Amino acid sequence: MAEAQVSPAGASHLLPTYARIDVAFARGEGCWLEATDGRRFLDFGAGIAVCCLGHSHPHLVKALIEQGQKLWHVSNLFKIPEAERLADRLVEKSFADFVFFTNSGAEALEGAIKTARKYHAANGQPERFRLVTFEGAFHGRTLATIAAGGNPKYIEGFGPKVEGFDPVPFGDLAAVEAAIGPQTAGVLVEPIQGEGGIRVPSQDFLRGLRALCDAKGILLVMDEVQTGMGRTGRLFAHELVGVTPDVLATAKGIGGGFPLGAFMTTREAGKGMIAGTHGTTYGGNPLAMACGNAVLDVVLAPGFLEEVARKGSLLRQRLAELRDTHPDIIAEIRGEGMMLGIRTHVPNLDFAAAVRGQQMLVIPAGENTVRLLPPLVAGEAEIGEAFNRLDKACRALEADLAAKKTGASA
Numbered sequence: 001m002a003e004a005q006v007s008p009a010g011a012s013h014l015l016p017t018y019a020r021i022d023v024a025f026a027r028g029e030g031c032w033l034e035a036t037d038g039r040r041f042l043d044f045g046a047g048i049a050v051c052c053l054g055h056s057h058p059h060l061v062k063a064l065i066e067q068g069q070k071l072w073h074v075s076n077l078f079k080i081p082e083a084e085r086l087a088d089r090l091v092e093k094s095f096a097d098f099v100f101f102t103n104s105g106a107e108a109l110e111g112a113i114k115t116a117r118k119y120h121a122a123n124g125q126p127e128r129f130r131l132v133t134f135e136g137a138f139h140g141r142t143l144a145t146i147a148a149g150g151n152p153k154y155i156e157g158f159g160p161k162v163e164g165f166d167p168v169p170f171g172d173l174a175a176v177e178a179a180i181g182p183q184t185a186g187v188l189v190e191p192i193q194g195e196g197g198i199r200v201p202s203q204d205f206l207r208g209l210r211a212l213c214d215a216k217g218i219l220l221v222m223d224e225v226q227t228g229m230g231r232t233g234r235l236f237a238h239e240l241v242g243v244t245p246d247v248l249a250t251a252k253g254i255g256g257g258f259p260l261g262a263f264m265t266t267r268e269a270g271k272g273m274i275a276g277t278h279g280t281t282y283g284g285n286p287l288a289m290a291c292g293n294a295v296l297d298v299v300l301a302p303g304f305l306e307e308v309a310r311k312g313s314l315l316r317q318r319l320a321e322l323r324d325t326h327p328d329i330i331a332e333i334r335g336e337g338m339m340l341g342i343r344t345h346v347p348n349l350d351f352a353a354a355v356r357g358q359q360m361l362v363i364p365a366g367e368n369t370v371r372l373l374p375p376l377v378a379g380e381a382e383i384g385e386a387f388n389r390l391d392k393a394c395r396a397l398e399a400d401l402a403a404k405k406t407g408a409s410a
């Protein structure tokens, strides 16, 4: 399990903001990644919920190559039919009336935050610019989104924190109500906190937020960067509880691995975002749109999302079995669809390393959890394989614990 966490000092010219695991991959197919040393890994991280169709999905590869041979980029100074088409399809399947394409999740959040602020400015209340946010949230790494996420580790040393975010405990409706004041523009929430550790709030919480926003004349802004695009078995996670936002940011799975994000808004909430108020150079370019449309072809095909939900429950059942067999290692299983968290008793980084020892990838998150975010195309065979590898990893960790105990009592 002793695995080097970083490249040797001086070996890399990549800015060392990541403590990278010492594995590199040469190719991928479906749920499998082949490392440069030839080892095959079962990928239940999907590049952090991005590769929703797995690796090298033929439909996605074909779309990318065909568009790549035609046209990559023209800028948003011109009409982009591929973007019109993707926006039409997203609007048809969601609460939204308008879509703005971005290159990343953080950029989508920036747009969503600006939309919420501009709405009130357009209503003659520019003083309403604050958003109620939640402890344990993650919204990205730009200056505004680190302020919105509130994690001191990401904020410290980067100058004055962007004004206008009021964090309260996740799930605490009374605290939200108390935090809403004359300067509040809306509430910004992940329907399930991802980086925070797959924290699932009660259905009443999200419904309560909707009711509160309606009562106070403020906007409900959802961050579905991780939960969106089928991850939970619905196109968007808010559909699980029947609560619709006014503004939504999404990314990760939307491009299937091509850098793409979007923010979406109702006509009313977006009314301040008129010509000239917002822009991006790359966002929604033909190459990105070809990938986004190809992802939707698969995700919206009849039965696909139902299968995600079905396989998600199967995976969850298998994980519950693991928790019952390894109670000293696994504390809790939580999540929805194919966005599942294992809260562990051992340090989550040790758990992830033990799983990697079995040539399977999972992703650490807050509250001492690891996330299972498999490609949505993972089948029963891959789920069975995941179970076997996780089971072996738990056994190895149990052996470590037993050895430590013997060592301590000797």
Ligand SMILES: *Cc1c(COP(=O)(O)O)cnc(C)c1O
Pocket (backbone or CB within 6 Å): 104, 105, 106, 107, 109, 138, 139, 140, 141, 190, 194, 195, 223, 224, 225, 226, 227, 251, 252
């Ligand atoms: C990943 C993530 C982001 C940031 O997305 P980037 O593409 O890394 O900028 C924002 N919100 C949530 C919920 C995320 O999971």
